Amino acid sequence: MERIHLGAIDYTLLIIYFVVVLGIGWALRRFVKSSDDFFLSGRSIPAWIAGLAFISANLGAQEVIGMAASGAKYGIMTSHFYWVGAMPAMVFVGLFMMPFYYGSRARSVPEYLKLRFDEKTRGLNAITFAIMTVFSSGISMYALAKLLELVLGWSFHASIILTGVIVLVYIFLGGLTSAIYNEVLQFFLIVLGFLPLVLLGLKDIGGWEGLTAKLRIVATNAGFEPGAWTHSWQYTGAPTHNPMGIEWFGLIMGLGFAMSFGYWCTDFLVVQRAMAAGSMTAARRTPLIAAWPKMFMPLLVILPGMLAIGMHATQGGFLPVGSDGHPNYNLAIPMLLAHYLPTGLLGLGLTALMASFMSGMAGNVTAFNTVWTYDIYQTYIRPGQTDRHYLRVGHIATVVGILASVVAAYAATRFNNINDILQLVFSFVNGPLFATFLLGMFWKRTTSHAAFYGLLIGTVAAAIHYGVTLPRDAVPGIKGGFLGAVAHVYPSEMALNFWTAIVAWTSCFLSTLVISLFTKRTKTDDELRGLVYSLTPRQSDAAMAWYKRPVTLGVLILIVSAILNVIFW
């Protein structure tokens, strides 16, 4: 494979970006006086900044490289992660859950669980979450370093150290505020850095018409109907008719409901951004503001993958082919960068790529240090210390979090598609969690024991399901079927992941429900005020102009998403 050569101008842009990122951390260091400033930005972030950080923190390796890879592998069906998955979930968290997250003054998602249920539920969530964030951050690092090694010839170790140190310094100095500010900067860089790539690619291939024509060849070659790469719903009648290998029911319930609500509504990585908002109204608006750019993200991250595979099919060799005979989907964006961007803009594109990895990593690290410090250290290891002490622990946790990510980066080398492994982890841990929150927030009868054991049962059920099923053409092991006997074979890894999430959610929901009915409530109505829907006064938006009300925003988001679904039906 031919390597990309960077000119002096490209390096200049990259270096300016590093300087500005570190400069933001440096400028913000004066404002970090208490642990609240460090972990929660002193709850002072304006809604638009929190909103952009909300999606940018999620715009890491998984999004940019993984979504482009999926765009190449599955076509426009990948957009379901946005228009069926993220949109309804983001509207739900903004309208229905934020009043409890923000109103309870909990400092983290696990802490909300402690307030609503009990210590053990918090502990279970805090520990699994801490492990998961380090894992995600490590995958982000690994993906970046591997990519830079492949396309630029940079040393894998040097890339890991460079990105690790920069992220470490700016979080260490400015805490969550620094991470959030940089995430917003990174968001603009990603948009403005990748947009020329998409425009040039589209122009070259002959617009949407030209792309459709090429993708017909891709689909036919893979043994599907010619429109399989350019229609998101038309071929979902049966799993064998579309490249994702899933039917509409599994898609809506698995991806649209269990997985997406699990992620957007309960993952502290994103919720933390809204918790840092300056007021209840700002917190509720955070996900609703984030939904708009998120809705159009497929244009920037999925379309490049479709362009790359279209060119690969007709020009041959556009994407390097691996030893397994499949094209390396993860290289869709770097190959397009190299193909279309001359030196200068190439530097911008590369900076955007760097920015995306850093925002994803910083998001994980800030969520990790908060959960570690408040929910693990302050709770189990050394409670009752001064605020100064916990601020110092937060600083140390930032260093430890980065070091642990580095270890995870070296450990994560197995999957062809990074997206699949991340979705898998999310489906074990996040799948059941949303059932716990749903019952906890909207049914006051839900008991603490039920929440804890329900969560445990959901996670175990997910693991068992994953252990006895297998995607087609895979050998039992890390890709499923590790319990020996294979009870069911799914047409694809995606289908297996979606159904694992459905099993996790359903088993957690039912077991929490049943156990609640057989156990005693440990919290009185008074203690649950502000934590449960029926015991909390409604947010009144009557004073706001109708077009500023969160409900109006939410309904608009759903309508536009529905229109997008219809356009790409």
Add this chain to the structure above:
Amino acid sequence: MSLDLRLPIGLLFSLFGVILVVYGLVSDTAIYAQSLGINVNLWWGLVLLAFGLTMLFFGLKASRTRT
């Protein structure tokens, strides 16, 4: 929070814009064969510059009214 985020964003993109515009003006046009014959450095540099200056404008305006 007394650091207006629009300032560093405006600064970064204005700087990027200026660099790309200047480079677009002085660079050998042969390198634009790969970008379909369009001088993307010049044109996209102008887009970045416009974005950067807009951010700076609103950031500075807000800081002036504050002080």
